[in-house]
Amino acid sequence: MGANSLHTPPPPQESAISRAPIERQSRRVRLNRARRYLWNHVVTGLAILSTIVVIAPLVAILVYLIYKGTSSLNLAFFTKIPAPVGEPGGGMSNAIVGSSIVLALASVLGIPVGIAAGVYLGEFGRGKLLAGAVRFTADVLNGVPSIVMGIAAYALIVVEQKHFSAFSGGVALAIMMVPTITRTTEEMLATVPHAIREAAYGLGVPKWRTVLSVTLKTASPGIITGCMLAFARVAGETAPLLFTAFGNQFWSFKLNEPIAALPLQIYIYALSPYDEWHRLAWGGSLVLIVLIMASVTLVRIYANRGVLKGAS
């Protein structure tokens, strides 16, 4: 474009490269465009391929579980307790209820402690020695194998009480939930812009109130995701329950008695030599995965209600 184009704009046909007929463009321009076009498609293709690689195993597991597990799902599966060896039929109702009780207990114990520790790290402990120690402990705790958690809960609670219990199982799972929740809470609080905290301070809102009603609320979608991740992770854990909740062939609703849990029951059935029990193990696995997905989805829907138009 020449200098005079400032005063007399050239006709639109020649003003932009893209408008010029293809044959009038130089070879270099055309080659360049072809290369960019190609490269764009290659990279998009790679991204789609990676997505498929990520999703494929999940879909494969689900399909296989549905294929293997649906045949053993009937009314008895959800209403009956396990049948004694040799007798046909039986279900996992007590294990489903037992898992729910243990997980509810783990969430009630683990989520408040995890969030509170995260709030301390994110809002009050900046640069303090204690915060560094807490952060380090959380990271180490995150890497502790789940069976070690089970042994710890066994030594601290089961040995002391002299019997297996739903309570000790819940505690073992709760300890596993805490570090994940703490670290996600801290990270999510760090994403809340400082300007929003200042807005609250500027209105004469005390710090504790700002943290509760402004900062935590702004970060809540991320914190809820963290809690759900922690929940889903411990929901399928078998090892920490082996010598804490222990498992139970019968109904039990008491926290101070051994209690059945889906992963434990699946473990027992899968190791058995009976085809009938193998089928039940597949059914149990399907139910476990569906329960986890359902609870995560429900919490998401509940958390998203009342989100306003245009909220970021």
Place this chain on the structure above:
Amino acid sequence: MGVGIDVENLNAWYGSTHTLQDISLNIPANHATALIGPSGCGKSTFVRCLNRMHETNPIARATGVVKMGDVDIYEDANPVEIRRRVGMVFQRPNPFPTMSIYDNVASGLKLNGFRNRAVLDETVERSLKAAALWDEVKDDLKKKSGASLSGGQQQRMCIARALAVDPEVLLMDEPASALDPVSTSKIEDLIFELKRQYTIVIVTHNMQQAARVAENTGFFLNGKMVEFDSTHKIFTNPKDKRTEDYITGRFG
């Protein structure tokens, strides 16, 4: 009604940096006072000392006397109380993103435990009207998030939010610097209205803006206040050579 502010020997530090050095001035009640000066000269730090916001930064500290009417804000009151009496509008609009427009404006009252619906409704309407935003948002007060408004609307909502707690002083830290000219002129019109009821301190990089809205102007340079006088005097006949250089655009 607004209240005047007397500042005597105010000094402020960030870590070891002495950002404000011996500032003394009288800010008259129910007037707009503008603070001008190049970036980093301490204007923002100065207004942040007036509502004790400065000390929310753990490495910051301040000494000196700031009197709001009869109250020495560093001696006689706690910072949270002071911030209810001295409202603040920030450089960038900072709405609470999870709250509706209504809740944003009512937040100062609600977060301090105030629950009376009728009074809240009335306060929200009055504050939004005072901030010249009521007509634009009255239909989706509770439906839309405060973050869904345009930048200029958000800033007026933030002004309404500050007015809702019924302060006596309004500090504005470059309130229009992130806004387009139309929104800017709306904010300036607003300042004219507001100074009948509130004492206004406005930090600005825009000297025309200072000339338009403020009766008095202070010129800051390198942490010191070089000159403080009526706006007319500062812009037509400054006493200090450095003020003259700055307002004629020779530096800064």
